[in-house]
Amino acid sequence: MELNAALEEIGRAESLEALQALKVRYLGRNGLLTQAMKALGQLSPEERRERGRSLNEWKERLERALEAREATLKEQALQKRLEEEAVDVTLPGLAFPSGGLHLTSLILGELLRIFRRMGFSAVEGPEVESEFFNFDALNMPEWHPARDMQDTFWVEFKGEPSFTIQGPFGEEVNSLGGAVLRTHTSGMQIRYMIRHTPPFRIVVPGRVFRYEETDASHEAMFHQLEGLVVGEGITMADLKGAIAELARGLFGKEGRVRFQPTFFPFVEPGVQFAMWWPERERWLELGGAGMVHPYLFRVVDDYRERLGLPRVYQGMTGWAFGMGVERLAILRYGIPDIRYFYQNRLSFLRQFKG
Ligand code: DAH
Numbered sequence: 001m002e003l004n005a006a007l008e009e010i011g012r013a014e015s016l017e018a019l020q021a022l023k024v025r026y027l028g029r030n031g032l033l034t035q036a037m038k039a040l041g042q043l044s045p046e047e048r049r050e051r052g053r054s055l056n057e058w059k060e061r062l063e064r065a066l067e068a069r070e071a072t073l074k075e076q077a078l079q080k081r082l083e084e085e086a087v088d089v090t091l092p093g094l095a096f097p098s099g100g101l102h103l104t105s106l107i108l109g110e111l112l113r114i115f116r117r118m119g120f121s122a123v124e125g126p127e128v129e130s131e132f133f134n135f136d137a138l139n140m141p142e143w144h145p146a147r148d149m150q151d152t153f154w155v156e157f158k159g160e161p162s163f164t165i166q167g168p169f170g171e172e173v174n175s176l177g178g179a180v181l182r183t184h185t186s187g188m189q190i191r192y193m194i195r196h197t198p199p200f201r202i203v204v205p206g207r208v209f210r211y212e213e214t215d216a217s218h219e220a221m222f223h224q225l226e227g228l229v230v231g232e233g234i235t236m237a238d239l240k241g242a243i244a245e246l247a248r249g250l251f252g253k254e255g256r257v258r259f260q261p262t263f264f265p266f267v268e269p270g271v272q273f274a275m276w277w278p279e280r281e282r283w284l285e286l287g288g289a290g291m292v293h294p295y296l297f298r299v300v301d302d303y304r305e306r307l308g309l310p311r312v313y314q315g316m317t318g319w320a321f322g323m324g325v326e327r328l329a330i331l332r333y334g335i336p337d338i339r340y341f342y343q344n345r346l347s348f349l350r351q352f353k354g
């Protein structure tokens with residue numbers, strides 16, 4: 001065995017595996033050095049001492065060479081990894097697109113916050129509604145001209161068990177009727193009253209649908225916010241106070257309201273209300289409202305009776321309102337076309353990130 005050749009070989013090993021093989025070859029149990037050590041027994045004592053000393057020295061030098069080479073290889077491997085996995089912190093970063101609420105959600109959230117402050121709870125109802133809740137129970141019988149104003153999507157629907165209720169002129173009205181995509185959120189007034197005992201204050205946000213020819217100011221789908229307050233001794237003054245509070249919530253201290261008489265079948269008297277927009281010095285026509293028509297209370301009590309619930313609406317009064325959510329946004333931000341809302345055009349929507 002040639003020591004210098006071995007040392008050189010170790011110094012040239014290119015990998016830890018190769019190095020390990022050399023270690024086995026020289027120092028392993030059957031390694032060359034080990035064999036040479038074993039052969040010592042055949043030598044004379046003098047030769048043995050001499051040879052033994054030099055073998056020990058070889059062993060030590062080989063071990064040191066192996067250790068040194070191992071350290072070098074490990075160091076090289078680390079350097080290589082550091083280079084390969086290096087991150088250039090000076091490169092420009094990747095921008096994460098951040099989401100935001102849709103304009104409609106922002107406005108709805110604002111409206112709900114204002115009403116929550118006044119003690120209202122928010123409830124939701126079905127978007128596919130029965131003809132009875134959407135029309136009949138709201139004092140809009142089949143032949144009523146007010147129905148024409150709400151072009152309707154009718155939905156095919158298999159009948160469920162139903163009963164009849166006396167209509168406004170004593171006629172029999174089916175408590176279910178056909179199914180429609182609700183044309184307004186007012187049907188929830190009836191649904192809520194049937195299941196709850198006054199007093200209460202609710203608002204109902206939701207999507208509504210009309211069979212419209214769409215243009216800049218008409219969409220087949222939009223949102224409304226409905227309100228309903230029922231209790232003993234509730235008056236038109238409470239309605240005015242609440243809408244005025246809404247105006248202050250939306251437009252600040254200077255917010256004012258204007259009521260003008262109008263007709264809706266489910267209120268008497270009925271009004272349309274507008275809000276003063278101080279910044280632009282103009283009125284915004286926002287929705288309809290009025291005192292709940294006594295017919296609604298009668299129908300609700302009849303319905304409750306059919307469900308085995310007590311009649312609780314006699315002697316109650318209440319008010320309701322309904323307003324368009326997109327309409328508020330359109331007026332406030334001067335949006336020229338309602339169709340912008342639901343075209344998912346980000347350049348439009350991003351302007352209103354909450
Ligand atoms: N439902 C009516 C509409 O869609 C809005 C409305 C008017 C709701 C008067 C009301 C109300 O609750 O009292 O045009």
